[in-house]
Amino acid sequence: MSSTVDAPRLSGNRLGDRLRHAPPLSALLAYGFLGLMCVVAVTGALLTPASPTDQDLAARLMPPFWQAGGSLEHILGTDQLGRDLLSRIMVGARTTLAIGVATAALEALIGVPLGLTAGYFGGRLERVIMSLTDIQMGFPAALLIIFIVLVLGPGPVVLTVAMGINGWMIFTRLTRVTVRSLKTSGFVTASVVAGGSHRFIMRHHLMPHLRGPLLAVFLLEVPRMILAESVMSFIGLGVQPPTISWGLLIGGSRDLIAVAYWLSLFPGLAIVFTVVSLYLVSNDLAARRARL
C-alpha cells in the first residue's frame, strides 16, 4: 500500500471548456451594456456629444434625429431649455449608478456583519439580531425614508443613507442562513479542532463561501435601489437640480409627456436596460457557480 496514488486532473481541454461554458448571448449583451454604462459613469461629461447644461432656446424640444424636425446634432432630441438629452442621460448615469451601488454596499456593510454574528455565535445574540431584523422588515420603509429626507434635506448622500439603513435585512438573513449551515459542515468543525480562532474561521472558511451568494443578492439590490432612487427623485425628494439623475430627468419631464415623449422615454429605457442587464448578469453568475 506504500505506493502513491495519482489523482486525475479534472480540467482537460481548457479552450473547449471555456467555449462550452460561455454565457448565453443575452448575458453577453448585458455584460456589454453594463460595461458601457460604467465607462460613461466614470468619464462623466468628457465623452458627451454636447454640453449637458448649455441651453439653446432656439433648439427647444427637438425630437430625436429620425423624426421630422430632429437633427443629428441632438441624436435623442433636446428638452424644454434646448439641452442635449443624450448628454444629460450620460451624465445622469453617474449619479444614478453611484447611488444604486453605494446604497446596496451600505446595506451589505450593515447586514453582513450582523448576519455573520447571528449565524456564527447563535444563542441570545442571534435572537436579538434577528428580532431587530424582523422589526425593520415590518416597518414601512417608504415612510421612514421620506421622513429622514424631510428632516435632513434632500440630496444624494442623504438619500443613500436613508435607503441603506432601510434595506440591510436581506443581507442579514442570507448571511445568517448560509453561515448556520456552513457552521455545522465538517471543514468548520475540523478547523475548530485544528485550533482556528473565530476570526480565522470567519475569514478563511465562511467568507469565501459567502462571496458568491452575497454577490448575487448585491446585484439584485443595485437595480432595486436604482428604481428607488428614480422614484424619490421623481417625486422631488431625491437628487436635486442642478445634479442630474435618470429619475430626475423623468420627473422633470412629466408635464411635457404629451408633447415631448422622448424626454421620459429615453431616461426610462436607460433605467430598464440597466436593471435588466444587472438581473441577467446576476443570473449568469449564479449559473456559473452552480456548475462549479
Add this chain to the structure above:
Amino acid sequence: MSTLPDSLPDGARELPSMPARLQVEDLHVEFSTRRGPVPVLSGVSLDLRPRERVALVGESGSGKSVTALAIMGLLSRNGWVSGGSVTYAGHDLTLLPEKEYRKVRGREIALIFQDPTGSLDPLRTVGSQVAEAIVTATGHRKSDLRDQVVQALHQMQIPDPERRAGQYPHELSGGMNQRVMIAIALAGGPGILIADEPTTALDATTAAGIMDLLGTLAHDRDMSVLLITHDLGVVADFAERVELMYAGRIVERGPVNDIFYRPRHPYTIGLLGSVPDVSGQRVVKAIRGSIPSLTALPTGCVFHPRCDRMQERHTCREQAPDLALISGSDQRVACHFSDEADREHAAGPRQELAEPETSRSADTDPATHPLVEVDDISVVFHLKQGLFRSGGQVTAVDRVSFDIERGETLALVGESGSGKSTTARVVLGLQAPTSGRVVFDGVDLTTGDKRFPKGVRRRVQAVFQDPTSSLDPRMLVLDIVTEPLVVHDLGSPAERRQRAEEMLDLVGLHPEHLERKPAEFSGGQRQRIAIARALIVEPDLIVCDEPVTALDVSVQAQVLLMFERIKAHRNVSLLFIAHDLAVVRQIADRVAVIYLGEIVESGPADEVFTRPRHPYTRALLSAIPVADPRRGRDRDRIILEGSTPSALAPPSGCRFHTRCWKAEDICHTDPPALAPHGPALAACHFPEEGPVHMATPGGGSR
C-alpha cells in the same frame, strides 16, 4: 407466483443445466455526460436460476447498482442499454415498452433499496403503503385488505403488526422500515427479488435479522434473490453463487466457497485480503492504486495497472481477457494468467497470520498518569418542542469513563445512537459535558471555559467520517493541510510547505497534489489529506470518528494500514470511534463497547473479542458477517430481538434487558455496575463465561 413453471424437485438448483429464470447476456449500458457517452457496463452476463441466491459484489462505481436498474428498466434518463439482452420468461426485457415493463416490475421482479426510510412516503402509514402495493399487485379492493396487510407484516417478522400497520415510517426503526419495504416488494409475489445493499444503512445487529429474513423468504416463496452488496461478509453468509464486478465487468464468478477459498482473479484475491478479520488472526492487505475512472479506463485488462500478477506482460496491457471457465469447476475468471493463482497460493497464503502481538500493548509506565482521563462524563440534551411545551431530555452519554495511555489506541464501539460520537465531541472540546471531567495530560479541559487551554488544542487533532465535507472545497490541499500550522502560527510559509510535503508523502500522496482542490481526489485520497492535516502538528491524540466507514473495502484497507504505520512510527494515541468490530479488531489495543450511552464492557482488544462477557458484545460480535463462508455459517449466531430502544425513554435497570436473552427480574430493576472480570470490565448481572466460538480462518479444507 412466477410465470415460469417450476416443477423441478427440491435441490435441483445445484444442477447447472437447470434453465435460468433470468438471463442477462452481454449487457452494455452507457451514460451520457458532458464529456460524451461513458460506458458503465461493458458486457455483463449473469444467470439467476430458480431459488438461487446470487451475490453481485463490487466496490462503488463497479456498475452493480446500474446492473440492477437496467434489469428493472429503471435507468435514469441519461443512461441507456447500448447492447445485450435481459431475458425473462422468454422475453427480452430491454425491448419491452414501458407499459408492459410495469407489469413485470413488482409482479415478476421486485427491487429493494439501501435506504428504507427514504423509500417510504413519510406522510402515510406503513399499513396503507403495504395495502397500496397489494392493490396494485392483486386488484383487491383496498377496504378488504386490513387482514392481508397485518398478515404481510407478520410474515416479515414485525412484532405487533396490528399496531405497526397504523404507524408512520418515522415511528419505526430503520430495520423495521426495511421489513416494510420487503413486504411491499413481495406483495406481487415476484419470482425474483433484487436487493440493492439492503443492510448497508443498518446497524450490524439489525442487518443480521434482515438477511436472515431474506433467506427464509427466498426459501419459503420459491424466490430467486440477486443480492447487490459491497460487503463480502454478507455475501459469505447469504449467497450460493458470487459474481464479482470491477469497472463495469464481471471479473470472476463461481460458487461461494470457490470464490472465498480458491479465488483466482487478482482483484478477488486483493479484495478478500482487504477485509478486516474480526478474529484478529489475519492482517489486512491492501490493493495498490485506486478504482479507475470510467471516463479513462485502462486498455486491455482493466485491472492491469493495479495487478501484482501482471509483471509487465504485454498481453494484459493489450488484450481484454474473456470470462473463461476453469476446467473441472464451475468457476469463471477474466484473467489471462488465472492458472498462476494456484502457484501464488502455494507461495504465500492470502491469510497470513498476524505476528505475535508485541508492539500492540503500549508502554505503560505506572508512575505517570494516562494521556487522557475521561472521568464519569454525562451529556444531557434538552429537547425543545413547540413554544411553550418543553420536550423531554436525552441522556446521550451516561457516566462514561475511560483512560487512554500514551501510544495506545482505544476503540469506542457502538451502534448508531449509542453516544459514541457525542463522547468523541466531548473529548475534542466541541461539546461541553453536563457533568464529569476530561483530563488531558494533567490539564482539566472541562473547567467551564469553552476553549481549550493554549497548548492543548494543538496536541489533540481529529479525523472525521466524511472526508468530503471535512475539507473546504474552495481551498487548495496546501492550505488545508497547513491550516493547523497557520492557526498556531508555526513556521514560515516555506517551512509549512515542506512539512506539508512530508505529510503527503507519509499518507501516500504526491507533493504536486498540494496545488489541487479536494474535488479532484477520490474519497480515500481525501481521507488521506484529512489525516495529513491531523498529523502535521504532531499531536499526542487523534480522535478518529468512523474514519473508514465512508470508504470502499479496498480503500478502507489502505487507510487502516496507514493508521497502523502511523501508530508504529509516531507515538500517537488514537481514540477510534467505530461501529465495525472487524475494523476495530485490526487497529485497537483496547476496546470499550457502548450501548445507549453507557459503557457495557471494556478491556484489552484480545480479551473482549475472544471472551466477551456482556451479552450485547456477544450479539454484536456474532452479528458481524464474516468474509469466510464456512466460518461464517458455523459460528454461533445470536439474532437480537427488537431494535435499540429510544434514548428518550431508556429501559429501567440494565438498559439491554429488553433485548437480552438472559434477562431476569433483577435486570429490569437494578442497573449493573461495571465490574472487573479477568482483565476486562463488564456491566452485567449474568456475565458470560468462556470464549466465543469462532473457527480459525482457513479452518476448512482449502
